[in-house]
Amino acid sequence: MKIKNICCIGAGYVGGPTMAVIAQKCPEINVTVVDINENRIAAWNDQDVENIPIYEPGLSKIVEEAKDRNLFFSTDVDAAIDKADMIFISVNTPTKTYGIGKGMAADLKYIELCARQIARVSTTDKIVVEKSTLPVRTAEALKNILDNTGNGVNFQILSNPEFLAEGTAVDDLLNPDRVLIGGDIDTDKGRDAVQALVDVYSHWVERDNILTTNVWSSELSKLTANAFLAQRVSSINAMSELCEKTGADVNEVAKAVGMDSRIGSKFLKSSVGFGGSCFQKDILNLVYIAKSFGLNEVADYWEQVIIMNDHQKRRFASNIVKTLFNTVSGKKIALLGWAFKKDTNDTRESAAIYVADYLLNEQAEIVVYDPKVKKEQVYADLDYLNSRSEKENRQRVSVVNDPYTCTKDSHAVAVMTEWDEFKELDWKKIYNEMLKPAFLFDGRRLLERDTKEEIGFEFYAIGS
Numbered sequence: 001m002k003i004k005n006i007c008c009i010g011a012g013y014v015g016g017p018t019m020a021v022i023a024q025k026c027p028e029i030n031v032t033v034v035d036i037n038e039n040r041i042a043a044w045n046d047q048d049v050e051n052i053p054i055y056e057p058g059l060s061k062i063v064e065e066a067k068d069r070n071l072f073f074s075t076d077v078d079a080a081i082d083k084a085d086m087i088f089i090s091v092n093t094p095t096k097t098y099g100i101g102k103g104m105a106a107d108l109k110y111i112e113l114c115a116r117q118i119a120r121v122s123t124t125d126k127i128v129v130e131k132s133t134l135p136v137r138t139a140e141a142l143k144n145i146l147d148n149t150g151n152g153v154n155f156q157i158l159s160n161p162e163f164l165a166e167g168t169a170v171d172d173l174l175n176p177d178r179v180l181i182g183g184d185i186d187t188d189k190g191r192d193a194v195q196a197l198v199d200v201y202s203h204w205v206e207r208d209n210i211l212t213t214n215v216w217s218s219e220l221s222k223l224t225a226n227a228f229l230a231q232r233v234s235s236i237n238a239m240s241e242l243c244e245k246t247g248a249d250v251n252e253v254a255k256a257v258g259m260d261s262r263i264g265s266k267f268l269k270s271s272v273g274f275g276g277s278c279f280q281k282d283i284l285n286l287v288y289i290a291k292s293f294g295l296n297e298v299a300d301y302w303e304q305v306i307i308m309n310d311h312q313k314r315r316f317a318s319n320i321v322k323t324l325f326n327t328v329s330g331k332k333i334a335l336l337g338w339a340f341k342k343d344t345n346d347t348r349e350s351a352a353i354y355v356a357d358y359l360l361n362e363q364a365e366i367v368v369y370d371p372k373v374k375k376e377q378v379y380a381d382l383d384y385l386n387s388r389s390e391k392e393n394r395q396r397v398s399v400v401n402d403p404y405t406c407t408k409d410s411h412a413v414a415v416m417t418e419w420d421e422f423k424e425l426d427w428k429k430i431y432n433e434m435l436k437p438a439f440l441f442d443g444r445r446l447l448e449r450d451t452k453e454e455i456g457f458e459f460y461a462i463g464s
């Protein structure tokens with residue numbers, strides 16, 4: 001079957017970029033991205049394409065090309081569902097904050113609401129695609145809801161997890177290592193549905209890079225990929241602590257082990273800890289699933305990746321306190337970067353939030369500069385932790401628009417995000433305007449030690 005109309009529920013970091021690329025590459029398919037968040041949809045529809053709600057290099061150009069041609073953003077979810085032959089569900093699946101599985105399991109309430117809405121509205125057959133990251137066997141629950149509350153139409157369910165990373169979303173979508181499609185390959189209708197989605201991606205992805213599997217393998221592969229990736233970061237971060245004690249340098253160790261082709265060089269960059277909306281959530285979900293099958297050793301193995309990551313964030317913050325003569329009370333600490341990685345305005349689970357919180361608990365004054373993160377977001381992130389009153393967060397944390405205002409008169413500067421522009425700053429000027437001794441903590445291994453020490457900084461970098 002040929003797909004003519006696609007609907008995507010969820011206009012977030014995945015739904016927005018993914019659908020923009022599908023629309024750009026498949027001009028004959030109408031793509032409508034819907035969301036209940038009116039502000040988000042309004043921002044996608046802003047006349048000035050630079051105001052789209054997600055910052056991703058290259059994205060605004062693609063949106064500009066496809067928008068109002070065959071790419072549409074709307075809050076009319078029912079209408080888009082009704083019209084579509086294929087519906088992607090790309091809503092958030094955060095960690096549960098209540099009830100059974102609190103703090104571990106994925107909260108599937110948004111997914112279930114989508115399924116019920118699709119069932120209620122649909123009057124023609126639909127292919128429903130799980131784009132969100134979901135626990136293995138979620139498709140079974142979706143099918144159950146769709147078949148039992150629907151209008152007798154046929155629903156085929158596919159799993160098509162997304163592997164894009166923020167900051168490189170457009171490139172990842174245009175040149176994916178692989179596209180994974182799980183479907184009911186034992187039935188004709190299931191195979192047809194898989195083929196329909198293969199045909200969409202075949203517009204720009206080599207057929208050999210489009211992998212088809214059964215639904216459960218596809219669902220579990222996504223959790224596995226994120227767990228493996230995060231595990232590499234925790235592994236190198238574990239070594240970074242040992243490097244600091246032994247005189248080894250974690251960059252040299254990473255290079256040496258990464259040149260072994262069985263290990264590979266990517267994703268071995270030591271840091272203040274991984275952030276982002278997914279690694280922690282997906283691993284906790286994996287741990288929960290393993291525990292629910294009684295696989296305690298499997299659960300403990302993966303949980304250690306999170307324990308190590310929490311340790312790394314805490315260790316970085318406590319090292320700042322220790323180095324500043326065991327107290328940061330009343331001292332001004334400048335944080336360069338708040339996003340969880342460079343080239344994104346996303347701050348979810350960013351290490352900077354936890355480091356700031358730790359330092360605030362030690363009564364530090366925090367000043368933040370990030371080229372893409374808005375002031376309100378910084379406060380919202382801190383407020384969410386509930387460590388102190390909202391008023392106090394605003395009294396003790398300031399967010400500024402300029403790196404030199406951020407670092408001026410500070411006791412210490414900490415690089416939290418690896419934004420390229422931080423490498424190019426006038427570090428001599430920063431040094432001159434700081435209190436002495438001028439402490440510089442590099443949580444990203446972004447800066448060169450020699451030049452900074454020459455200027456006069458007391459320089460500390462993760463893993464050396």
Ligand SMILES: NC(=O)C1=CN([C@@H]2O[C@H](COP(=O)(O)OP(=O)(O)OC[C@H]3O[C@@H](n4cnc5c(N)ncnc54)[C@H](O)[C@@H]3O)[C@@H](O)[C@H]2O)C=CC1
Nearest residue numbers: 010011012013014035036037090091092093110132133162
């Ligand atoms: N952020 C990322 O880089 C990646 C995320 N994922 C997965 O993709 C899924 C979505 O993630 P993000 O796009 O980051 O989330 P997001 O929070 O940016 O976007 C989700 C959107 O869904 C909307 N939504 C929720 N319920 C809705 C409903 N019933 N009807 C209409 N809209 C609804 C929300 O308003 C929100 O705008 C998650 O499962 C995540 O694990 C997968 C790969 C990469």
Ligand SMILES: O=C(O)[C@H]1O[C@H](OP(=O)(O)OP(=O)(O)OC[C@H]2O[C@@H](n3ccc(=O)[nH]c3=O)[C@H](O)[C@@H]2O)[C@H](O)[C@@H](O)[C@@H]1O
Nearest residue numbers: 162163164165166233267268269271274275276278340341
């Ligand atoms: O499911 C998801 O949400 C996505 O999660 C990650 O993508 P993302 O979180 O956007 O970004 P990453 O590049 O993976 O970085 C995650 C965190 O790890 C950190 N990191 C990454 C790599 C590294 O070597 N060292 C390191 O500290 C980053 O700074 C960042 O805080 C995966 O890379 C994507 O494949 C996946 O689709």
